[in-house]
Amino acid sequence: MNPQTPVFSGMRTGCESPMxxxxxxxxxxxxxxxPLSAYFDGSPVPAFAIDANHVVxxxxxxxxxxxxxxxxxxxxxxxxxxxxxxxxxxxxxxLVLRGEVxxxxxxxxxxxxxxxASVPGAYENEDxxxxxxxxxxxxxxxxxxxxxxxxxxxxxxxxxxxxxxxxYAEDDLRRVQSRLEDLVRIRTAELAAANRELEEDVRKREAxxxxxxxxxxxxxxxxxxxxxxxxxxxxxxxxxxIGQLAAGVAHEINNPxxxxxxxxxxxxxxxxxxxxxxxxxxxxxxxxxxxxxxxxLEAKRESxxxxxxxxxxxxxxxxxxxxxxxxxxxxxxxxxxxxxxNNQDWQWANLHAGIDSTLNIVGNEVKYKADVLREYxxxxxxECRPTQINQVVMxxxxxxxxxxxxxxxxxxxxxxxxxxxxxxxxxDTGPGIPADVLPRIFDPFFTTKPVGTGTGLGLxxxxxxxxxxxxxxxxxxxxxxxxxxxxxxxxxxxxxxxEES
Numbered sequence: 001m002n003p004q005t006p007v008f009s010g011m012r013t014g015c016e017s018p019m020x021x022x023x024x025x026x027x028x029x030x031x032x033x034x035p036l037s038a039y040f041d042g043s044p045v046p047a048f049a050i051d052a053n054h055v056v057x058x059x060x061x062x063x064x065x066x067x068x069x070x071x072x073x074x075x076x077x078x079x080x081x082x083x084x085x086x087x088x089x090x091x092x093x094x095l096v097l098r099g100e101v102x103x104x105x106x107x108x109x110x111x112x113x114x115x116x117a118s119v120p121g122a123y124e125n126e127d128x129x130x131x132x133x134x135x136x137x138x139x140x141x142x143x144x145x146x147x148x149x150x151x152x153x154x155x156x157x158x159x160x161x162x163x164x165x166x167x168y169a170e171d172d173l174r175r176v177q178s179r180l181e182d183l184v185r186i187r188t189a190e191l192a193a194a195n196r197e198l199e200e201d202v203r204k205r206e207a208x209x210x211x212x213x214x215x216x217x218x219x220x221x222x223x224x225x226x227x228x229x230x231x232x233x234x235x236x237x238x239x240x241x242i243g244q245l246a247a248g249v250a251h252e253i254n255n256p257x258x259x260x261x262x263x264x265x266x267x268x269x270x271x272x273x274x275x276x277x278x279x280x281x282x283x284x285x286x287x288x289x290x291x292x293x294x295x296x297l298e299a300k301r302e303s304x305x306x307x308x309x310x311x312x313x314x315x316x317x318x319x320x321x322x323x324x325x326x327x328x329x330x331x332x333x334x335x336x337x338x339x340x341x342n343n344q345d346w347q348w349a350n351l352h353a354g355i356d357s358t359l360n361i362v363g364n365e366v367k368y369k370a371d372v373l374r375e376y377x378x379x380x381x382x383e384c385r386p387t388q389i390n391q392v393v394m395x396x397x398x399x400x401x402x403x404x405x406x407x408x409x410x411x412x413x414x415x416x417x418x419x420x421x422x423x424x425x426x427x428d429t430g431p432g433i434p435a436d437v438l439p440r441i442f443d444p445f446f447t448t449k450p451v452g453t454g455t456g457l458g459l460x461x462x463x464x465x466x467x468x469x470x471x472x473x474x475x476x477x478x479x480x481x482x483x484x485x486x487x488x489x490x491x492x493x494x495x496x497x498x499e500e501s
């Protein structure tokens with residue numbers, strides 16, 4: 001081959017876009033080494049080139065092998081179409097050279113020829129050639145224009161690649177896809193049958209759920225009735241406790257009322273004397289200058305001891321006010337304790353104030369049997385239902401007082417804080433709780449008191465109230481040494497906990 005024959009530079013191998021930039025025609029210098037046509041001829045990628053007159057200038061060995069057409073029969077001619085087609089027609093390089101790919105795309109390539117994504121003016125296509133190989137061959141074509149140094153188109157280059165195996169793989173893939181589609185249809189039919197069975201199961205499940213909802217509604221209604229019964233039980237226990245305390249409360253009220261009546265009797269006499277004295281003064285106004293009248297008035301003052309009356313009246317009134325205040329406090333505490341609104345809202349309350357109020361109510365039940373010591377710690381207000389906590393304190397304190405017999409005992413009430421909880425301890429010096437009784441003390445209707453003196457509900461209800469407050473109630477006891485109840489309550493109730501309660 002003549003070394004001065006125009007050849008190209010910038011060619012890539014591979015079935016993807018073969019040129020990454022514009023292909024430029026260069027001339028081979030005889031003294032620069034092997035001719036560039038030798039490099040072209042040695043490329044493993046089948047390729048050929050044509051000049052501006054559509055005359056073949058390059059037809060490498062790889063192109064000979066894939067087409068079966070020797071280079072000698074093609075180079076220097078325009079018969080390169082014969083290697084591919086039975087009748088004369090332009091190949092892709094011819095159309096690229098003429099710039100007519102888009103014009104003849106539908107005619108020759110059924111519109112499948114597409115521009116190269118990397119080389120301007122280049123196009124690529126795939127086609128089947130039954131004359132190549134034993135069973136025909138699929139070839140990938142990529143053609144690009146050749147330019148001289150000034151950018152003028154002086155020819156075109158076209159590279160080929162055997163993509164038969166890829167097409168076979170695609171055919172296999174299509175067959176596999178067809179089989180998969182058949183399997184999908186079969187599985188779809190099976191799934192449809194399974195879905196019908198599932199729908200039947202769903203209908204049965206919905207029927208079962210409807211039955212469960214009906215039963216749940218019944219249970220909800222029963223639970224409401226149980227809650228109502230429980231509230232009535234709590235109120236009944238309160239009333240029973242109040243009934244036991246009624247005599248003591250009456251006694252506590254009678255004491256201050258007694259000296260109020262007594263003082264008001266004296267006060268009535270004082271007032272009567274004062275009114276008599278004032279009447280005498282009024283009578284004597286006209287004759288106040290008479291010595292006899294003056295003596296009589298003086299004798300009157302001395303007989304009623306007017307000065308003492310003036311001093312004693314404020315004292316009597318103060319005692320009356322104190323007695324009345326005590327009566328009001330006892331009655332108010334009793335009223336607060338006996339409230340029936342068991343479902344009152346959660347509120348922040350001072351435990352010490354509640355304990356003091358409760359001790360005021362049970363004072364008559366306790367004061368004849370034990371001394372009550374208060375050892376209050378520094379605790380914050382807590383979120384609770386105050387009357388229920390007061391009932392817990394009352395039940396435990398009254399039980400402690402009733403347990404103490406013989407020698408006067410002592411009940412100590414302590415409070416403190418442990419992190420986000422507060423605690424109340426109620427300790428007594430009673431006889432303690434026997435080991436065989438201890439596991440049952442929170443059981444409803446269990447009591448060790450004589451018949452008619454206890455309902456067996458006090459500790460059971462106290463345990464339920466503390467649990468509703470998401471707290472704990474613990475017992476430490478030793479026979480002969482007394483018992484300590486420790487109630488632990490959270491400072492703040494979370495929203496879910498309050499909703500649950």
